[in-house]
Amino acid sequence: MRVLATAGHVDHGKSALVRALTGMEPDRLEEERRRGLTLDLGFVWTRLGPDEEHIAFVDVPGHEKFVATMLAGVGPVPAVLFVVAADQGWQPQSQEHLAILDALGVRHAVLAVTRSDLADPEPVRADAVERIAETSLGKVPSVAVSAVTGAGLDELRTELDRLARSLPEPPADADVRLWLDRAFTVRGHGTVVTGTLGAGTLRVGDRLVTGDGSAVLRVRGLQCLHEERADVRAVARVAVKLHGSVDGAVRRGQVLLTPDRWLVTEVIDVRIAVEPARELPRTVVLHIGTCAVVAAVRPLGEDTARLTLRQALPLRVGDRAVLREPGGRRMPCGVTVLDVQPPRLTRRGAGRARAAELADMTGRPDGAGELRRRRLVRSSELSAMGVPVPAMPVAGDWLADEVHWAELRERLGAEVERYAEQHPLEPGLPAEAARRLLGLPDRSLVDALAGLPGASELVRKQGRLYGPGSLRPTLPPPLAAAVEAVRRDLAQAPFRAPEADRLNELGLNRKALAAAVSAGALLTVTDGIVLLPEAGDQAAAVLRRLPQPFTLSEARRALDTTRRVAVPLLEFLDARGYTERVDDQRRRCRSDAGSGGGRESNPFINPIVTCEDSENQDK
Known part of the structure; x- marks a missing residue:
């Protein structure tokens, strides 16, 4: 399955277009159908040909009051069907939706110029293609269509099929992070949630944990396009029947995760696209997936900042998100997550030093660079950050930067020698004291350092470390x-x-x-x-x-x-x-x-x- 979101100004025919393509009604609320206005997310799907895979559409509202809902729909989706009406042309929400897509780094899209039966679509198409080309979407294919007459629908299906084939296959074994866009109760089935599975595989019987860690839930059933499934592989629209206590734990904006594989954080360092960090408001709303969280901004460098989130989120290095000013008075701004476990900034000048460090970070997960910066880190922690493990552990699952590890070995030898000089009657340095002296987080690291070959071998005996010739005390x-x-x-x-x-x-x-x-x-x-x-x-x-x-x-x-x-x-x-x-x-x-x-x-x-x-x- 391929999943696309719609995007475009209010009343430009997004819902009518997907209705014409799929034969399904995306507006599920009675008020939406009565007013002819999309108020919430809609979900429909179709096959573009008898032998083709399904394409599902997340239909989003275009009204400026529902930009947050639009972000919830487009956030987890890798591609879009961008809609501009021939009789109205480019409009404010067209620009805002495009800015959101650019902020999220979306790279796959098809432009549909609707209502081509009411006005000449060519000027609008040329203008829209030019505007879109300046963003992450680049030059996109475009089709003039009419949902009323059916003109251009076959050509649009061809372009959508071509788009679907070009989308990258996400890894089936990836850790699951399912952002929820709906949650409801079905009699006889319990709690059901829906979302777009962007990576990984869900199976009946799997256990998932809520983003805040308050509940562990079991997958008791799966549906994809109204079909019962034993497993669902990304990318897919999926409905999940849950077993477990879900009191207030599941609703739109919440997330379900593979247990013990995600780092949940309240503080992140980010790179900001387009807008200088110092010009951001001090309080913004961070949109990622279907979630929206208030965040405090601390500018660090010209294009980097630290965000302190009001709610902890499962984030990884390289995640793309959108910042909006509360009230929506300015265009949204894109951010790339650089660090999900940044150091505290407590000393004078720490902010400037951190800005210089962030300037060299790209937002692409870099295991060697991360290990060099952190010097010591658990491999499981690095994986939870979304960073590949670059080396073999030195002790347990601890990874160490090679240069730092050699320095620690030298320091340990010096500390053992110093202790023997200061305590001639009991020359062995206790291993726990060595851990504290070196500032190490785990005793196993001391044992690993003591076991390294070197010019001066250390001897471990009964929880103490001895240098060469210091096993026996020197009597004063x-x-x-x-x-x-x-x-x-x-x-x-x-x-x-x-x-x-x-x-x-x-x-x-x-x-x-x-x-x-x-x-x-x-x-x-x-x-x-x-x-x-x-x-x-x-x-x-x-x-x-x-x-x-x-x-x-x-x-x-x-x-x-x-x-x-x-x-x-x-x-x-x-x-x-x-x-x-x-x-x-x-x-x-x-x-x-x-x-x-x-x-x-x-x-x-x-x-x-x-x-x-x-x-x-x-x-």
């Missing part, structure tokens, strides 16, 4: 001296752990001891019991010389230590697989200890040899 001189004092004490009696008073005397609190252990200078057997890192090896060698099995008392005497130390030391050796309990009173060295069964690795202490290893060394 006072702490190093205190640790050395403990090591001298233990060198004389390796299993007589210093008492708490001795540790306090040396200034070795819990944090200092943890740093010494991390540095590989001491070994913590349990809380408050500190020995040399090689104490496990030495204890294993001593216990191996005892008759097997042995008791706690025998072990304590052999190790020349107190029960305070012997109990946790034996449990330490049990946990690491060097000894095992025989019963409640006795232990023995494990016969399979050489295989390392049950042993836990510790990167901050030397490997502990087994009892059996010690015996072999003695031999």
Whole structure:
């Protein structure tokens, strides 16, 4: 199917022409037929030949009071049938409708000069063709017709068929954005909405979300040209039966969307056609699709501005829309959406900087340019903006500009090094702190940066980042001296752990001891019991010389230590697989200890040899 809208001045015969072409009545309201004046949108269709596809017409009102309704009809439609009457010629609403089409960037049209039976159509045709050629429509084919006599209708059908064949095919897999032009209730069927499906495919069973996100609705039925359909592909006039709570959620101007695929925004940056941005009124009405929303204007550059919408809309980069002054005292103005998620302008001079940035933006979706400007962005967010994804994600669905990503990697290395210098006892930079320092939105980005190859590799361990050589703390001189004092004490009696008073005397609190252990200078057997890192090896060698099995008392005497130390030391050796309990009173060295069964690795202490290893060394 191809869908065209009519356009032209009031009472120039738009409805009469589509009635003659289709044999259907576009004026559905009794008042319209009584007054002979189109007041609302009408929808009719026909086949131009037995083997041709359908062409549907959205018939719009031409009166100046109904320009908003005209915009609702023509907004979602890719082509127009422009009508000028031979007996009246070019009129004010002809010019306004043409300005609207130009603002929307419509490029496909046929000109019909109606009432050619009442006046010579040639002067009017020549004038209209010349005016239209100066707009986005360019040079259009034209036909002089009479809906009364039928003259020129066959030629018009030929031109319409040629136009239909030239229209581009929209992508069938595109995200659905259905602007609604009617909504009503049918007994036995519930809520029904109609609109022009401009891209994508609708299927029975699909779920759609309202533009404000207030309702998720299911498609329970589809009609196209009064025929029940299982699916409808764009471009098409479609009636959708909806299932779900629709309290006030569906009416003309509302929109139904593919869920989770659209970015709904209240602030957009736009390029303005024809009129300088500074000459726009401070308040305008933005027309897009069938929707009309009041917007505040902030001029930025010569032809760029920021619009703050009173109602959030699902917009994408490259969308075309129309601005009208409330009251319609000036010609409408076209805008192209440049950015649907623009940065806040809070600093002095931010507006000028933003204007310079917008000057280089074309309104054509540019994935590489968008990534360069945003530096970090989710691929799903970029797609929701209508921008193609230009690269592979660096983490999850996060995309990163290559230059910015390299700068972040350098900054992360510098921050890790700085943190190690400032915190020698605990040199690992917490990953969450790194995220905040770099201003990153997600922890996964820190992990991805840390995993990049580079001259200085970073090590990730237990939620912290370490630089090369900084896995172990660097003990400051006072702490190093205190640790050395403990090591001298233990060198004389390796299993007589210093008492708490001795540790306090040396200034070795819990944090200092943890740093010494991390540095590989001491070994913590349990809380408050500190020995040399090689104490496990030495204890294993001593216990191996005892008759097997042995008791706690025998072990304590052999190790020349107190029960305070012997109990946790034996449990330490049990946990690491060097000894095992025989019963409640006795232990023995494990016969399979050489295989390392049950042993836990510790990167901050030397490997502990087994009892059996010690015996072999003695031999």
